[in-house]
Amino acid sequence: MPYRLTVIGTGYLGVTHAACMADLGFDVLGLDIDADKIRRLQNGELPIHEPGLEPVLRRGLESGRLRFTTSYEEAGEFGDVHFLALGTPQKQGEYAADTSYLDAAVESLAPYLTRECLIVGKSTVPVGTAARLADKLARLAPAGAQAELAWNPEFLREGHAVQDTLKPDRLVMGVRSERAEKILREIYEPLGDVPVVVTDFATAELVKAAANSFLATKISFINAMAEVCEAAHADVQQLATALSFDDRIGGKFLNAGLGFGGGCLPKDIRAFMARAGELGADQALTFLREVDAINMRRRARMVDLARELAGGSFRGCTVGVLGAAFKPNSDDIRDSPALDVAVTIGEQGGAVTVYDPIALDNARKAHPELNYGSSAVDAVRGAHVVLLLTEWQEFVDLDPEALGLVVAERKIVDGRNALDPTAWRAAAWHYRALGRP
Ligand code: UDX
Numbered sequence: 001m002p003y004r005l006t007v008i009g010t011g012y013l014g015v016t017h018a019a020c021m022a023d024l025g026f027d028v029l030g031l032d033i034d035a036d037k038i039r040r041l042q043n044g045e046l047p048i049h050e051p052g053l054e055p056v057l058r059r060g061l062e063s064g065r066l067r068f069t070t071s072y073e074e075a076g077e078f079g080d081v082h083f084l085a086l087g088t089p090q091k092q093g094e095y096a097a098d099t100s101y102l103d104a105a106v107e108s109l110a111p112y113l114t115r116e117c118l119i120v121g122k123s124t125v126p127v128g129t130a131a132r133l134a135d136k137l138a139r140l141a142p143a144g145a146q147a148e149l150a151w152n153p154e155f156l157r158e159g160h161a162v163q164d165t166l167k168p169d170r171l172v173m174g175v176r177s178e179r180a181e182k183i184l185r186e187i188y189e190p191l192g193d194v195p196v197v198v199t200d201f202a203t204a205e206l207v208k209a210a211a212n213s214f215l216a217t218k219i220s221f222i223n224a225m226a227e228v229c230e231a232a233h234a235d236v237q238q239l240a241t242a243l244s245f246d247d248r249i250g251g252k253f254l255n256a257g258l259g260f261g262g263g264c265l266p267k268d269i270r271a272f273m274a275r276a277g278e279l280g281a282d283q284a285l286t287f288l289r290e291v292d293a294i295n296m297r298r299r300a301r302m303v304d305l306a307r308e309l310a311g312g313s314f315r316g317c318t319v320g321v322l323g324a325a326f327k328p329n330s331d332d333i334r335d336s337p338a339l340d341v342a343v344t345i346g347e348q349g350g351a352v353t354v355y356d357p358i359a360l361d362n363a364r365k366a367h368p369e370l371n372y373g374s375s376a377v378d379a380v381r382g383a384h385v386v387l388l389l390t391e392w393q394e395f396v397d398l399d400p401e402a403l404g405l406v407v408a409e410r411k412i413v414d415g416r417n418a419l420d421p422t423a424w425r426a427a428a429w430h431y432r433a434l435g436r437p
């Protein structure tokens with residue numbers, strides 16, 4: 001393999017990219033300023049839960065192709081291609097994204113870029129960031145124009161990170177030279193036949209914002225239909241199934257329920273609106289405000305439904321909550337709809353006990369005020385109302401009869417339309433769901 005790679009930032013994106021690139025045969029150096037994280041990674045320990053990633057990480061370490069460091073000097077000397085995989089969280093109290101981690105990484109790395117190299121941004125950023133970072137690089141790197149920037153957004157989903165990295169739907173390359181394009185094509189050649197879109201920086205940055213906006217809109221669309229279904233006593237699940245047979249619509253991302261959360265969709269649509277505003281194009285994205293509002297209304301509706309089942313008030317009511325992660329197969333609780341609902345019910349006087357197969361520790365740290373169960377059965381013991389808020393397979397497989405034996409009252413709200421209403425009703429449960437009669 002001709003190129004030696006560094007991956008700067010070892011969050012979800014960075015650690016997956018570093019491990020997968022080493023698996024493809026590249027020599028890879030991962031960098032993070034968090035020394036503890038680097039120590040753990042170097043020992044083969046993942047800081048996150050991601051199915052299938054740990055063996056890839058271990059293979060890389062054992063082969064000697066993958067190493068980790070906290071030293072920018074080492075990274076600058078080692079790498080021919082430097083991937084930037086830093087987080088761009090929502091700024092405190094505003095919609096805009098905070099790109100300061102990217103700026104800091106470029107400022108720290110640039111002084112050590114003394115020879116020809118390519119810096120490749122992968123983070124989700126406000127359009128215009130790449131051009132700004134390219135200027136910064138030109139000013140700070142001793143190699144001058146020999147240290148070039150490219151923008152190559154990442155579309156991986158949590159829970160499918162390895163597969164999405166090794167078999168992406170498409171590769172988007174924002175470049176300013178043929179040389180940059182050639183290097184990126186060579187690096188991704190081992191992935192085989194993947195559609196490639198070569199474009200400018202701004203378009204590459206916007207593809208990511210547009211893709212996440214589309215996905216969020218699709219979810220909020222079906223959740224808006226769920227609101228209408230609730231008012232009209234119709235069934236959003238059957239409606240979605242009927243829509244899905246139209247190829248132009250498709251069935252993916254059409255699951256009505258508690259809506260989207262996580263570290264990406266909510267903050268990305270907000271950052272997109274903020275950036276469009278700065279560009280004077282805010283009118284184009286006012287619909288995203290509605291997408292966000294529909295999404296947040298689902299959480300409020302869930303609390304209302306639960307309160308209704310509790311008899312009009314949560315006071316003196318025990319609520320068993322199944323799910324804390326923002327989606328199944330993840331331990332990520334960032335902007336989790338499930339935890340948001342659990343916390344609100346707790347604030348309104350309910351005695352809430354939460355269980356999640358793997359996000360329990362994260363939830364406990366973030367919300368010590370809630371109670372936590374050691375299993376689904378444990379969490380719903382004595383409950384007056386049970387809420388299914390994250391559709392883990394383990395919950396879908398629950399036996400309604402067996403669960404009915406431990407609760408105080410057989411009442412459940414299915415916040416993800418994941419359960420079979422017939423089976424639960426047959427076991428004498430009062431079953432309610434979002435968007436269904
Ligand atoms: C998302 C994008 O899918 C990915 O391409 C991008 O790179 C990062 O953001 P991720 O946040 O991992 O990925 O989760 P995703 O699987 O997209 O789900 C997002 C949220 O939408 C979850 O809370 C999920 O429960 C919810 N969702 C998804 C629905 O409510 N209904 C659906 O039909 C699909």
